Amino acid sequence: MSYQIPCSPVVTETEEKKSRFICWLGPVTDKAAFLHELELIRSRYPDASHHCTALVIGNPSNPQTMQSDDDGEPGGSAGRPMLELLLKQGVGNVGAIVTRYFGGTKLGVGGLMRAYRGAVGAALQSAELTTFIPLLAVRIVCDFAEESRVRFLVAQCRGVCEDAVYTHQVSVPVQLPQDQWPTLRAQLQAEGIRFEELEAT
Structure with missing residues (x-):
């Protein structure tokens, strides 16, 4: 890693x-x-x-x-x-x-x-x-009410939320250190929040 x-x-x-x-x-x-x-x-x-x-x-x-x-x-x-x-x-x-x-x-x-x-x-x-710790790109999809919680969890894992896309839900592109992803993934899964792993850089 x-x-x-x-x-x-x-x-x-x-x-x-x-x-x-x-x-x-x-x-x-x-x-x-x-x-x-x-x-x-x-x-x-x-x-x-x-x-x-x-x-x-x-x-x-x-x-x-x-x-x-x-x-x-x-x-x-x-x-x-x-x-x-x-x-x-x-x-x-x-x-x-x-x-x-x-x-x-x-x-x-x-x-x-x-x-x-x-x-x-x-x-x-x-x-x-x-x-050097590689960064991982992730897209998190959540309801409007969950957005602030998502941003909090991402910040806790030293990640950065990029410009969100708002439709009937919120799509938040995220960059975070690869070694922090297992922690964030477990938290998102526990709270039933959807995500998509994109790529490492």
Whole structure:
């Protein structure tokens, strides 16, 4: 349900056998925005050897988007260990870009995996993370006499009532934290108030 997300971008630098690894790690909810950030970093470090990436959009236990790229490093030696670390740490809506300046000594596949994973690990340690709780959209249908009670119950569960539609009954769109929904649902069921679960965001 809930997962960790970075609050703002960080940049850290690590070194392995004279190769420099500069890691940008930051919040990402859109693949196009991440690719734009990658282009900015490519232009900032035009003489770098590689720009390897990992991206997780959505909940890391079941991501909407998940991808990695080795950018010319041996297959599976850079992007994949970066991605695996983000997933293992339970961080979502996050992108990592590791820029490598080759230091003259080949690291081998195992060394590269450790170095790229370590670069992302250092950035995660520097980053401020916060808990993200997905929101759930619900529509509650009630009689006019029940509307104030519905609004009270929603507020108790840290939810927000949006603009209601009034016909022969009241239809109230609601957004609330997903972890609060079982409590509200039980209260609505106990009072015989109808509802429709829409979607999580």
